[in-house]
Amino acid sequence: MKNLTNISSLMILCCFLGFGCKQIKKSVDETFHPNDSLVRKYNKENHFGTNGEYTGTTKTTTSTQHHQEKIVVINGDTVNTTELQGKAKDLFHDIELLKQKQTPANGKEIQKRVNEFLKEMNLPPTGKKNIGAEKTVVKAKEGMLTASELQQAEEKLRKLPQYHNKEIMMYESVHFYEDGSINLALQHPENPKYVDAYKYKDGSWSEPKPVLARNIERRTFPLSKMNFADAQKVIQIYNDKAAEIEGAKPTTTVYISIWDNGMRWFPSTINGSRERYDLQFNNDGTLKSFRQE
Incomplete structure (x- = not known):
């Protein structure tokens, strides 16, 4: 799990979504822009490149064909880091495109995209929607x-x-x-x-x-x-x-x-x-x- 601490940066993004379109753009820039010194420091410490590629060392296992695959464990499920860094790169790319739109629904779209990524990584989504779902369950009982x-x-x-x-x-x-x-x-x-x-x-x-x-x-x-x-x-x-x-x-x-x-x-x-x-x-x-x- 040490190799996945970078995912916490996505949680920081979700906390910024309530401040409006301009603030969202600024927060996303501060979180994901490769020229930001804080992000460079964070990525360096957690072995992530500017495009979401994983650069650190991980535990390895050898397949029956003797090919080495880097794997990590998220909530009990094993995930190939090649697949992980590919999905992270796609996430970074999609968020950059959403930033460029600068529409009133920009913040919601960014949150939706982040939650999709977290779901793929077997992590709980963020935002108010999940809280509402819990209230619905309680009411039904x-x-x-x-x-x-x-x-x-x-x-x-x-x-x-x-x-x-x-x-x-x-x-x-x-x-x-x-x-x-x-x-x-x-x-x-x-x-x-x-x-x-x-x-x-x-x-x-x-x-x-x-x-x-x-x-x-x-x-x-x-x-x-x-x-x-x-x-x-x-x-x-x-x-x-x-x-x-x-x-x-x-x-x-x-x-x-x-x-x-x-x-x-x-x-x-x-x-x-x-x-x-x-x-x-x-x-x-x-x-x-x-x-x-």
Whole structure:
């Protein structure tokens, strides 16, 4: 990789692309012009000629025909330096042509050409486009589980070996999150004075983790009397109502609160820019009441 430190100069080029056409031309001149003393010094130290040719020594391997080929390794892939210096020379040539155009799109074209070179060399491209792609991936992963997926999660919870042939008692709350995870706590299968926390993520339940619990008798509710899939009903009803209220925002998460051996769905209020509403849901997720406060 020591033989490829010259590629860092391309990164410097990308940093200059936001300053406008004239500044781009000046930056590219300073980076690539063969008469610049800094570039000559850099190329000399890193064994690159003014036209992108490689002049240093590298590790060599001998082919079956006994021809020696200079190779380097980039991100785990071997690259022939003859091919590398040819591509670098083409890059220098293309950038010189782009500089001569002096068009408003000059900077974008230069960045595009540099990114093409980096891609060929198995290096990540620079610029804002890659950041936007990452944001798109994150957004695509968001979203509470569908009704069928929630039902599957509930069935897997019932099949936990420690609760085989035992009633599962939920403790305090059950949270359904926008990333598809579920957080809850269960009364211990052997000792009713203990409580364990569980998390559902990527299709499976975690190992139990001890919880410091209190008022267990008043904060438990049987799983047999609730349905995880009803969370989809609650979120749909809530967001439908929120869409009718000025300034109100939709919700991406819902949860069950347990108290006095009963359960209640939340969120239970919708705040608009001018009005506030209260919602109550039945245990099966259907709307019980909706009124302005």
